[in-house]
Amino acid sequence: MTCLRTIWLSTPMKRMSWKYFRQLTLNLVGDSMKGKGDWIVDDSAKTNQAFGCLPNDRPLEELLECGIILVDKQSGPSSHQLAAWARSMLGINRIGHGGTLDPFATGLLTLLCGRATKVTGELLKKPKRYVAVIRFRRPFESEELHELVSQMQGEIYNVPPKESAVKVQVRTRELTKSELTQTEEGDRVHLLSIDCEAGTYIRTLIRDLGLLSNNECELLELHRSSSGSLRDQMACTMQQLADAVFLWKEHDDPRGILRLLSPVEEILDDIPKIIIKDGAVAALSHGAPLARPGIVSIPKGMPTGATVLLSSLKGEAVAIAELSVDSDEIPGMKNGQVATPRTVIMQPGTYPQTWSKE
Incomplete structure (x- = not known):
């Protein structure tokens, strides 16, 4: 990595941050630099600086x-x-x-x-972290509450509260972690940290905590501290x-x-990426499927139907797509469709078309 930083220091591109230089290099040479070795690479691929730009360089x-x-x-x-x-x-x-x-919530x-x-749909899928201030009707011993909260993990039933704008029906959500972090006001008020699947209703969760403890519980404050990597x-x-x-x-x-x-691109960084050649970008920005010759690199072990991000050599998001074949089959292919765009992100015309109009 020291050698990579030395190369970055000598790059003529004035506004390229270390973060993006490292990201683009990893895209090109493969994830083997992270010890995974799960990329297929076309070493001959180059990008034309006259079209598109690094995401952080956008006007x-x-x-x-x-x-x-x-x-x-x-x-x-x-x-x-x-x-x-x-x-x-x-x-x-x-x-x-x-x-x-909710209006009363912060974060x-x-x-x-x-x-x-x-x-928006991709953002909504991301796991969330909340910090909740809760108050019990009667004092609650911290040790007993710690034990109860530690059990609030895994798949749970989570019914939207009546205040919600969505249809009230039974659904399940995944709780990754629930942790009691602070106690005050005679063991009635507690600070609760919750890592959960998208779509979890914390108000319902706190109500259920009161039912489980046979001690009515009220949500006083709610703060969302993270959404995915944000x-x-x-x-x-x-x-x-x-x-x-x-x-x-x-x-x-x-x-x-x-x-x-x-x-x-900041909210798409956790989607597996297929790096594509400049010549394929224009067609994909018009919704055309991705063919094997347009690929620079692709992660291994991705099944048919998996969601991937089609990304240019400059790190630009072109489209969110679904794989048409298992990624492990692609090295043996010379032609054929590899992925179908589901959501086109890049503005058509950003890159010149390489196909004939006739």
Whole structure:
């Protein structure tokens, strides 16, 4: 890795961060650098710097067309209201949010701009971490509560509360970890940390905790601290967003808003990637299937139907696709369809077409 950093220091690309240089190098030479050795590599593939760009090098206009903003939601407004305020401030037509927080809840809320709204479904699938302040009607011994909370793991029944906007029906959710971290007010008020599957209703979970303990339990505060690899420390307040927009629009200073906008690739980094050649990007951005000759690298052990991210040599998200064949069969193929795009992310025309119009 020291040698890799030395190469990075000598690169002529002024704005390429160490993070992205390392990522792109791993994409090209394979995950063997991590000790996995699970990539198929085409060493002859090159990228044309005249088309596309590194995700972190996108200009403001492109980030507003396909980017994300991480907001630290305060108690009071709904998630929909925050998205509407951001839409009005930025002056763009389409902004959505991934993962609704109740008005009383605080914490990480991801706003998706423009084409980034297409990947809302991928964001909703990510595991979440919450911190809840709960209060029991009667004092509860910490040791007894620790034992009860430690049992709250694995698959559980989780019925949406009546306050929820979704259909109230029995469903199951996976709890990865529940941990009691702090106790106060005579053992009635407790701080609970919960790692859970997407779609888990914490209000219901706390109600069930009261039923299990035969001691009515109330949810006082709820904070979402993470969603997948995204953390609340990375988020800005709505006031900070408003200040950045003011500097951009009134003083022609986009530095603040550029720091708050991130490329859509930030929320897709946990999807297995197929790296594709420049010549295949244009067709894929129009929804065409990926053929074997267009591949640079692909992870091993991926079954037919698996979800993959089709990524350019510069690390740009082109499309989310489904594998048409097992990835282990691809080395023996010379032609044929490999993956079918399910959600196209890249704007058509970013790369020149290489097929004939006739």
